Amino acid sequence: MHPLTFVIGTGRSGSTALSRILKTHPDVLSLNEYMASVGDTAFPEGKLTGGEFWEPLFRPTPHFEGMIRSGLLMPEFLYTRRPGRYTPAPDGIPALSLMVLPHLTDDPDALLDELRAAVVRWPERTAPEQHLALFDLLCMRFGRTAVVERSGYSTGWAPGLRTAFPHAKFVHLLRDGPDCALSMSRHTGYRVITLMREIRERAGVENLSELTEEHVRSLPPDLAPLLGERFDPALVRDRELPLRRFGALWSELVIQGTQFIDELPTGEGATLAYEDLLDSPREELARLAAFIGVEPLPQWLDTASALLDDSRRGSARSLTAAQLDELRESCAPGTDQIRQARMRSAT
Numbered sequence: 001m002h003p004l005t006f007v008i009g010t011g012r013s014g015s016t017a018l019s020r021i022l023k024t025h026p027d028v029l030s031l032n033e034y035m036a037s038v039g040d041t042a043f044p045e046g047k048l049t050g051g052e053f054w055e056p057l058f059r060p061t062p063h064f065e066g067m068i069r070s071g072l073l074m075p076e077f078l079y080t081r082r083p084g085r086y087t088p089a090p091d092g093i094p095a096l097s098l099m100v101l102p103h104l105t106d107d108p109d110a111l112l113d114e115l116r117a118a119v120v121r122w123p124e125r126t127a128p129e130q131h132l133a134l135f136d137l138l139c140m141r142f143g144r145t146a147v148v149e150r151s152g153y154s155t156g157w158a159p160g161l162r163t164a165f166p167h168a169k170f171v172h173l174l175r176d177g178p179d180c181a182l183s184m185s186r187h188t189g190y191r192v193i194t195l196m197r198e199i200r201e202r203a204g205v206e207n208l209s210e211l212t213e214e215h216v217r218s219l220p221p222d223l224a225p226l227l228g229e230r231f232d233p234a235l236v237r238d239r240e241l242p243l244r245r246f247g248a249l250w251s252e253l254v255i256q257g258t259q260f261i262d263e264l265p266t267g268e269g270a271t272l273a274y275e276d277l278l279d280s281p282r283e284e285l286a287r288l289a290a291f292i293g294v295e296p297l298p299q300w301l302d303t304a305s306a307l308l309d310d311s312r313r314g315s316a317r318s319l320t321a322a323q324l325d326e327l328r329e330s331c332a333p334g335t336d337q338i339r340q341a342r343m344r345s346a347t
Contacts, residue, residue, distance in 0.1 A: 001132055001136065001167075002029070002135060002136060002139050002144070002145060002146055002147050003145075003146045003147065003169075003292065003293040004132070004135065004146075004147045004148075004149070004165055004167065004168040004169070005146070005147070005148045005149070005168065005169045005170070005171060005291070005292040005293075006035075006148075006149050006150075006154075006158070006161055006165075006168055006169075006170050006171070007019075007148060007149070007150035007151075007154075007170075007171045007173055007272075008151075008154045008155050008157070008158050008170060008171070008172055008173070008257055008260070009152070009154060009155065009172060009173035009174065009175075009253070009257060010152070010153065010155065010174075010175070010180055010184075010249075010250055010253040010254060010257070011151075011152025011153045011154070011184070011189075011190070012152065012175070012180050012183040012184050012187060012190065013152075013173050013174060013175035013180050013274050014173065014175060014274040014277065014308075014312070015150055015152050015173050016032075016075075016076065016152070017307060017308060017309065018150060018173065018272075018277075019032040019033075019103065019150045020307055021285070021304040021307050021308075022148050022150070023103065023104075024300060024303050024304060024307070025289070025294060025297070025300050025304075026143075026144075026297070026300070027144055027145045027146055027294040027295070028144055028145075028146050028147075028148055028292070028294055029104075029135065029138055029139050029142060029144035029146065029147045029148070030103065030104075030148055030150070031100060031103075031135070031138075031147060031148065031149040031150070032078075032099055032100060032103035032104075032150060033076060033098075033099035033100060033103075033150070033151050033152070034100050034149045034151060035149060035151040035154060035157055035161070036061075036099070036151040036152065036153070036154070037061055037064075037095045037096060037098060037099055037100050037151075038056055038057055038061075038095055038096070039056075039061065040160075041056045041059075042056040042057065042127065042131070043127045043128070043131075043160070043164060044127055045127075046126070047124040047125060047126055048124065048125070048126075048127060048130065049122070049123070049124050050119045050120050050121055050122025050123065050130070051119075051120045053119060053122065053125075053127065053130040054116060054119045054120050056095065057094070057095055057096050057115075057119075057134075058094045058095065058096070058112075058116065059092075059094070059095060060091075060092030060093055060094060060095060060098075061095045061098065063192075064077070064093075064098060065088060065092045065093070066228075066229055066230070066231075067188070067189075067192065068080065068088045068093070069088050069089070069229060069230045070230050070231050070232070070233050071233045072188050072192070072233045072236055072237075073188070074187070074188050074189045076099055076152070076189070077098055077099065078098070078099050078102035078103060079093055079097050079098045079099070079101075079102050079108060080093070080098075081102075082102070082106075084097070084107075084108060084109040085109050086109070094112060096112060096115070097109070097112055104138070104142065111141075114141075115134070115137070115138075118137060119134065119137075127164070128164040128165055131164075131165075132165070135147045145293075145294065146292050146293045146294050148292055150173075152189075153189075153190075153193065153253070155172075155253045155254075155256040155257040155260065156253075156256060158170060158256070158257065158260045159260065162260075162264075169267075169268050169269070169270070169291065169292065170260070170261060170264060170268065170269045170270070171269075171270050171271070171272055171288065171291065171292075172257045172258065172260070172261045172269070172270070172271045172272070173272050173273075173274065174254065174257075174271060174272070174273045174274065174338060175273070175274040175275070176274070176275060176313075176316075177247065177250050177251070177254070177327075177328070177331030177334055177335050178247070178316035178319075178324065178327045178328055178331055179312065179313065179314065179315050179316045180250050181243065181246040181247040181249070181250040181316075181327055181330070181331060182243065182246070182315055182316045182319070182327065183312070183315065184246040184249065184250065185241060185243055185246045188236060188237070190246065190249070191236050191237075191239070191241060192226070192236055193249070194241055194245050194246065194249065195223065195226055195235075195236065195239070195241075196208065196226070197249075198223065199211075199219060199223055199226070199227070202218070202219060202223070203215040203218070203219070208227075211227070222235055222239065223235075242326075243319075243323060243326060243327045243330070244326050244327065244329070244330040245330075246327075246330075247326075247327045247328075247329070247330025247331040248330045250330075250331055250334055251330065251331055251332070251333040251334030251335075251337075252334070253334075254334035254337060254338060255333060255334055255337045258271075258337045258338060258341045259337075261341075262341060262344070270287075270288075270291050271341070271345075272284065272288060275313065277308065278308055278310050278313060281301075281304065281305040281308055282301045282305060285300075285301055285304050285305070286301065
């Protein structure tokens with residue numbers, strides 16, 4: 001079994017750049033948005049055959065497919081940039097093909113066929129065992145020795161991943177609250193997330209699966225259509241969403257991630273700040289490499305440092321004073337949580 005590390009975080013925190021950086025290391029299998037793609041449906045209880053395990057890896061991810069059909073493409077949707085044999089209609093783009101496989105190869109269709117041919121013949125195993133077998137297969141395929149999975153908006157999965165993969169390590173990636181929240185407010189995916197959270201709040205349910213027809217009928221006309229297979233993208237792009245919602249979301253996710261890392265045994269959790277990565281890229285990447293179990297190769301450090309973009313830092317300063325104050329206030333709980341965690345780690 002290859003060493004396994006999960007990078008968790010809010011998203012919009014330099015995490016996609018980090019996946020690209022890890023991909024350039026010759027010993028790292030960089031699994032980009034794997035959990036975001038396969039989700040909880042790929043972790044059923046009990047044992048399942050290789051064919052049963054393959055189904056959720058191949059089946060399109062419903063919420064992403066709805067966005068694609070509605071013309072809401074995220075930059076993370078790598079497959080839609082260089083389309084292959086799969087299209088949104090009639091069958092959809094396989095879960096692994098949308099973001100995971102195009103990160104690994106220029107021919108994701110061929111790799112998908114290769115994986116399917118192997119996986120469907122696998123014996124019965126638990127879901128975590130099947131996932132580990134897939135990771136090992138990909139490591140052998142690409143000659144890698146360590147696995148790093150990174151998905152945005154992933155702090156909520158951390159406890160479940162800890163249970164499923166008790167030997168895994170975790171890195172919590174952080175970014176300045178106002179900068180991150182402002183980036184969320186401009187990102188299609190986080191605008192959809194915020195609107196779906198509003199739907200749940202209005203209906204008084206924890207999960208969208210709990211919505212009844214009565215719940216849907218009670219929703220305003222600018223929210224209810226978002227639950228359909230296709231909707232007007234203007235409902236997401238043009239809706240006025242207060243910045244404080246994204247600040248509150250950032251705080252909630254940061255608190256989740258920080259508390260999770262704090263509760264891990266020594267040596268199994270680490271924190272990486274995007275701003276520290278920009279200020280001291282070689283030092284921070286060397287520390288990350290040692291944590292995930294690979295060598296901080298000098299050539300890799302040079303290449304990786306060049307991939308970092310400092311232009312995103314301080315973006316919230318473009319806001320008016322009133323907007324920035326409002327955003328800082330909504331980010332305050334998360335900011336305080338980070339400060340307290342750093343004080344504990346320093347003692």
